[in-house]
Amino acid sequence: MLPYAMIDINAHVGNQVILYFRGGVGHDAIVGDGCMVLTNSSVGARCVLGEGVTIGSTGFCNPGIRIGDYAIVGAVSFAARDIPAHTTAIGVPARHVTRPAAPEAAATTPLGAMSWHPMRSCESRRDSPS
Numbered sequence: 001m002l003p004y005a006m007i008d009i010n011a012h013v014g015n016q017v018i019l020y021f022r023g024g025v026g027h028d029a030i031v032g033d034g035c036m037v038l039t040n041s042s043v044g045a046r047c048v049l050g051e052g053v054t055i056g057s058t059g060f061c062n063p064g065i066r067i068g069d070y071a072i073v074g075a076v077s078f079a080a081r082d083i084p085a086h087t088t089a090i091g092v093p094a095r096h097v098t099r100p101a102a103p104e105a106a107a108t109t110p111l112g113a114m115s116w117h118p119m120r121s122c123e124s125r126r127d128s129p130s
């Protein structure tokens with residue numbers, strides 16, 4: 001948990017969660033294991049995030065919505081409604097743009113899921129030959 005991150009009352013935050021600078025979790029929200037709530041993003045009150053969910057920088061989750069396992073809310077996106085598992089949703093309001101096949105690793109541990117995490121994919125792009 002980085003400085004200025006905030007967890008409101010009665011929120012439950014799982015294991016191996018990364019809450020970046022100015023990330024927020026609203027009251028009575030549940031954040032599953034291995035989630036990443038990136039810089040300046042907010043998980044609204046009573047939201048339920050499954051395992052390995054990523055909320056991109058300056059992403060917002062409407063209070064009370066549910067976000068399925070390993071879903072991604074893109075940077076500067078507003079998740080107004082529930083987002084299914086393994087889906088990437090972007091925009092304001094966020095639309096579901098991809099529904100990737102769940103990688104085998106995602107079925108096991110949150111850390112395994114991070115092998116296809118957006119931050120990790122940036123690294124692999126940097127490493128790949130052009």
Ligand SMILES: CC(C)(COP(=O)(O)OP(=O)(O)OC[C@H]1O[C@@H](n2cnc3c(N)ncnc32)[C@H](O)[C@@H]1OP(=O)(O)O)[C@@H](O)C(=O)NCCC(=O)NCCS
Pocket residue numbers: 038039055056057058072073074075076077088089090091118
């Ligand atoms: C959502 C995300 C994971 C998608 O990554 P991706 O699958 O590699 O998608 P691409 O970059 O190929 O983009 C696909 C399309 O979606 C658009 N797009 C991507 N992210 C978007 C976003 N957050 N909002 C609006 N449009 C977006 C792209 O412009 C592109 O549009 P095009 O097809 O018309 O050219 C990524 O863009 C993202 O937002 N990651 C979070 C990064 C972040 O917050 N890092 C933390 C820094 S502190």
